[in-house]
Amino acid sequence: MATNKLTRFEKARLLGARALQLSMGAKPLVKVSESIDPIDIAALELENKVLPLDVKKNEYNK
Template sequence: MPAKKLTRFERARLIGARALQLSMGAKPLVKVSDSIDPIDIATMELKQNKIPLDINRG
């Protein structure tokens, strides 16, 4: 069964949760410049499918 497309709410939740982790000191999983916003990093991780979070639609 192929993965479903993320809704805008799931996308916002994933980016927000990952941005919080990054702002608390988590290491980025993508290559970034020195001064970049955690939300931008989280968005880059999501676009590259490297975000370490899952969606439970149960």
């Protein structure tokens, strides 16, 4: 029963981690025409499926 949908906790963790990378100088992987918040850039990357992070899920009930 594998699912590709992220939980709200996974999404928050991914956005936070990527926003930190962006605020520390990482280059955005989407076109950003204006200076916007790193969290907004991370959300755009997630929406466009170019976020350079993965979620590794453990399946306990096999």
